[in-house]
Amino acid sequence: SQQGEEDPQALSIQEGENATMNCSYKTSINNLQWYRQNSGRGLVHLILIRSNEREKHSGRLRVTLDTSKKSSSLLITASRAADTASYFCATDADGSARQLTFGSGTQLTVLP
Amino acid sequence: DVKVTQSSRYLVKRTGEKVFLECVQDMDHENMFWYRQDPGLGLRLIYFSYDVKMKEKGDIPEGYSVSREKKERFSLILESASTNQTSMYLCASSRRTGKETQYFGPGTRLLVL
Numbered sequence: 001s002q003q004g005e006e007d008p009q010a011l012s013i014q015e016g017e018n019a020t021m022n023c024s025y026k027t028s029i030n031n032l033q034w035y036r037q038n039s040g041r042g043l044v045h046l047i048l049i050r051s052n053e054r055e056k057h058s059g060r061l062r063v064t065l066d067t068s069k070k071s072s073s074l075l076i077t078a079s080r081a082a083d084t085a086s087y088f089c090a091t092d093a094d095g096s097a098r099q100l101t102f103g104s105g106t107q108l109t110v111l112p
Numbered sequence: 113d114v115k116v117t118q119s120s121r122y123l124v125k126r127t128g129e130k131v132f133l134e135c136v137q138d139m140d141h142e143n144m145f146w147y148r149q150d151p152g153l154g155l156r157l158i159y160f161s162y163d164v165k166m167k168e169k170g171d172i173p174e175g176y177s178v179s180r181e182k183k184e185r186f187s188l189i190l191e192s193a194s195t196n197q198t199s200m201y202l203c204a205s206s207r208r209t210g211k212e213t214q215y216f217g218p219g220t221r222l223l224v225l
Contacts, residue, residue: 033213042116042202042216043155088154090214099170100214102147104154 006089006106014111019076021106023089024069030092032065033100034074037086046074046087079110115139116217118203123222131190133220135203141215142208144186146170146178149200149219161186162208193224 007022023032031050035043049056049065049072056063062075076083086107090100119134135144143162147155147170157170161180175197179187186205190197200221204214 035216040200040219040221042218043204043214044216045213048213099157099160101157102155104152 006087006103008106009104010107010109012109012111013079015079015081017079019079019083019108019110021074021087021108023072023074023103025072025089025091026070029067032063032072033090034061034063034072035088035090035102037088037105039085043088076108079108081110081112084108084110116203116205116215118201118217118220120220121218123220125190125193125222125224127194127224129193129224131193131222131224133188133190133201133203133222135186135188135205135217136184137186137205137215138184139205139215140183141205142183143206144180145204145206145214146176146186146188147202147204148172149202155202158188193222195224198222198224 005024013019029051031048033048034046036046037043047058047061047063049063051067060077065072086105088102088105090102092100116137125131145160146158149155156172158172158176159167159170159178161167164183167178177189200219202219203217206214
């Protein structure tokens with residue numbers, strides 16, 4: 001089942017602009033993670049935010065979490081062509097011992 | 113540097129063939145996972161293993177089996193490949209809780225003719 005759903009499905013921006021992607025989920029979570037996937041490759045972990053955190057930064061990445069709305073956003077500032085990739089959120093639903101559930105992803109294209 | 117490797121990047125098989133996909137991790141992780149990824153469907157969990165010789169079904173185990181004889185190696189087996197198993201297969205590993213960061217291999221793109 002799809003716990004996390006990203007929005008939009010696809011996003012195209014110019015280099016230097018900010019990119020915002022959203023993730024909604026359905027059940028209570030302990031943490032939420034964002035991953036990146038370059039075309040034809042495996043996923044790479046970007047950032048993890050715990051349910052008791054509201055915001056987290058890592059370089060040009062900013063993640064927010066609103067547990068009351070069951071949603072998270074990933075902001076990439078000053079985007080570069082190299083940021084072109086698919087971005088996935090992953091959640092660990094309460095009661096799930098070991099699993100993460102991934103959304104279907106947002107395809108980000110950064111035009112030079 | 114952490115590393116998860118998969119035996120093949122690309123694989124072409126015929127319907128009915130038995131297919132083995134191998135995954136090896138060098139991080140001494142307890143948990144290992146097999147996903148398949150299809151356009152518009154995201155990642156779907158096929159099987160996972162939380163210890164040697166232990167396995168649990170994920171969301172879509174039908175048509176697949178797995179083997180974990182050693183901690184570092186997790187194999188996905190397609191007993192009789194079918195065209196609807198054409199997909200990208202991703203292996204991942206994580207530490208004991210499984211809810212922490214998962215480390216992914218580069219993926220195997222399987223085409224079943």
